[in-house]
Amino acid sequence: MDAFDFVIVGAGSSGSVLANRLSASGKHRVLVLEAGGSDRSPWIHLPIGYGKVFYDAGVNWKYVTEPDPNLDGRPIYWPRGKVLGGSSSINAMVYVRGHHNDYAEWNAAAPGWGWSDVEPIFRRMEDWDGPAHPGRGKGGPLAVHDVSNDVHPLTRVYLAAAAEAGFPTNPDYNGPEMEGASLYQITTKGGYRASAARCYLAPARRRANLEVRTGAQATRILFEGRRAVGVEYRHKGRIRTVRARAEVILSGGAINSPQLLQLSGIGPGQVLQDHGIETLLDAPQVGRNLQDHLGSDNHYVSRVASLNQQLGPLLGKVKVALNYAYNRKGPLSLSLNQGGGFVKLSDQSPGPDLQLYFSPVSYTRAPVGVRPLMSPDPFPGMLMGFNPCKPTSVGHLQIRSPDPFVAPELHPNYLSTDHDRAMMLAGTKLMRRIANTSAMRAVIDQELHPGPEIDSDEDIAAYARKTGWTVFHQCSTCRMGSDPASSVVDPRLRVRGIDGLRVADASIFPTIPTGNTNAPAIMVGEKASDLILEDTLG
Structure with a gap:
């Protein structure tokens, strides 16, 4: 079994950031497993090209919800990025930090995530090309364009x-x-899409201590007792395994991260039992608290x-x-x-x-x-x-099958x-x-x-x-908080009851932000990298 210090599942908005920041010192070997493929398609880099990838299974999970009784029984289509950059490679590129009160809500649930904590991170990550302002970042990795x-x-x-x-x-x-x-400010530069893959992952891929494996879909997390020690994944038709010496970090997004936890035996006990999955940890909140605009x-x-x-x-x-x-x-x-x-x-x-x-x-x-x-x-x-x-409506998701290649049930409850x-x-x-x-x-x-x-x-x-239609802002399914009864991860993004395992993506949002979710998801990747390096370096 090959081994790395950190194994990141997902090269999306948060995972690309983590790959860059955790490998920057050269001290840690980092592996990123991405179920999708390359982001080379010209339709990804052409900003308005997201209309062409809207139904493209080559870069898109193409999820569909269960019929929603509150929407006349209609199923709703949920495109999510299955490609380097994740949904930042197929979204409408609108850049919104969120309102100060959003982070007051986050801080009430998880101290350390208030506006004064996250605002410097937003500035650090921005390369804003609009009028100069002390509250806006210049020279960061993420290009933000004034239109x-x-x-x-x-x-x-x-x-x-x-x-x-x-x-x-x-x-x-x-x-x-x-x-x-x-x-609306958008994440573009020089007329091209500025995805997380382009802004964070691509510059880091030259490093010898970072490896990115595409077409590598995680099937379950590997444990020794209640410590995560690696990941099983399918790559080129074969099931393979990789060991994580320090941590496994899930950055699969609001759908894939809770799905992988449940497939790995962490989730609502009855759901796992119904699908014949041995329960490692009965965690009722995994897949709950689903929010969307x-x-x-x-x-x-x-x-x-x-x-x-x-x-x-x-x-x-x-x-x-x-x-x-x-x-x-x-x-x-x-x-x-x-x-x-x-x-x-x-x-x-x-x-x-x-x-x-x-x-x-x-x-x-x-x-x-x-x-x-x-x-x-x-x-x-x-x-x-x-x-x-x-919105105050809350839904949930859960696995439909123990087969990791079967999409989960999505119940938005709009x-x-x-x-x-x-x-x-x-x-x-x-x-x-x-x-x-x-x-x-x-x-x-x-x-x-x-x-x-x-x-x-x-x-x-x-x-x-x-x-009514989704605005593609699904979040909060591995909710962060200080209260074990209502959260999946603690304020340092560690999965409760499990060692060596964190979640860092939009699934950890305690509450849905006021605006678009991509900028907060990238911020979570930035803050998660700080927390992980602090804990690793002791």
């Missing part, structure tokens, strides 16, 4: 409309204040040209392709969601309670299994969407609370309020969806159940 000179004119109209509706433009929602309408769109026909006229017709595609090829500029260098922001509707909310999205391109979301992206509507159109920032249902109503009404400003009325021809006939609270609620 203010690149956006479509309709996005400026959206900002004006939001201001007219009472939400002034915030030039930097990652700065001192989060609230307001904004242009649920979004909804208002779909408008525009009076003026939108990106549909550039990304749809052949001539338009040729023009934007040439602009990108020669200048690395234009819509191909951006995310579809160019604008949005964070607003607070309730005085009782400690921070923003709705996240907004504006896209100067429109398409009709399709059922599970049908490619919905990169096919703009044939008419000028735009999308305005939202999601509640702090819209199961009065709070979440009320916020979906409020969000749809806010979209219409913004659309009804003079700025927006000048460019909107008609509301296509929900449509003027969807007007009562009952009809809007039915529309949300029928069309």
Whole structure:
């Protein structure tokens, strides 16, 4: 059995960071096992190319939830990255640190994770190309791009409309204040996607003490007593094993990390028993506390040209392709969601309670299994969407089979609370309020969806159940905390009751952040590396 000091399972947003930081001194041998393959596909590096990898099994786990009774029995498609860089290689690249109150919640659950603890880490990891500010990082590994000179004119109209509706433009929602309408900062550099693999893993792969094995899917953790000592994995059709002299670190993400724990005998005892898995540790919280953001769109026909006229017709595609090829500029260098922001509707909310999205391109979301992206509507159109920032609905996941190559059961349990249902109503009404400003009325021809006939609270609620979609922010399934009864890992990310095993990815979030989850996941990788090196060096 070959041996390393650290074995990291997953080369995603957190795992790539850990690979870089744990191997930096040259003192430790580090192995990364990644179930997916290379990130060389041009569709990964082209920012808007995430529409092409949305259903690509070559880089995507393509998970589908169980039918959700709160969404009219619909299953929901959950793409997750199965590739170097994980979901940072296939996401929409929006960079959001989160609100200060998010980390007050984290610190209450796990001391040491408050805003004053994590803010220096966000600065350390950033290479921000926008206006200089002492609160923003410069020269870090992760490129963060200010899109203010690149956006479509309709996005400026959206900002004006939001201001007219009472939400002034915030030039930097990652700065001192989060609230307001904004242009979204994205993780790109020079017109290319800046994934965790590109920013953290690629520079480290030249080191002799770091090895990355792709196409290597972990099947179970190996133990001696209650100490993790290695990992079993499948590589090139064979089952292999590797030993970890110091620690095994799970960075498979909010779905794969709890799945691997359960497959390895750590999880709810009854679930393990039902699948014939010997229980090493009855840990009821593994796979519980599943949270996600649920979004909804208002779909408008525009009076003026939108990106549909550039990304749809052949001539338009040729023009934007040439602009990108020669200048690395234009819509191909951006995310579809160019604008949005964070607003607070309730005085009782400690921070923003709705996240907004504006896209100067429109398409009709399709059922599970049908490619919905990169096919703009044939008419000028735009999308305005939202999601509640702090949903209170909680789901769970569990293994479906003892076979590690069978996807787990995913039960999101969306819209199961009065709070979440009320916020979906409020969000749809806010979209219409913004659309009804003079700025927006000048460019909107008609509301296509929900449509003027969807007007009562009952009809809007039915529309949300029928069309609501994941914003791809699954988290909290290996929750971190000080209370053993409600957590899987302690504040130093050590799996409770097991030695030599940690989890470091979005699954450890005590609560869901106010915004997009990729920046916090990368931050977790940074902080985890600090904790691991502190404990290793003693």
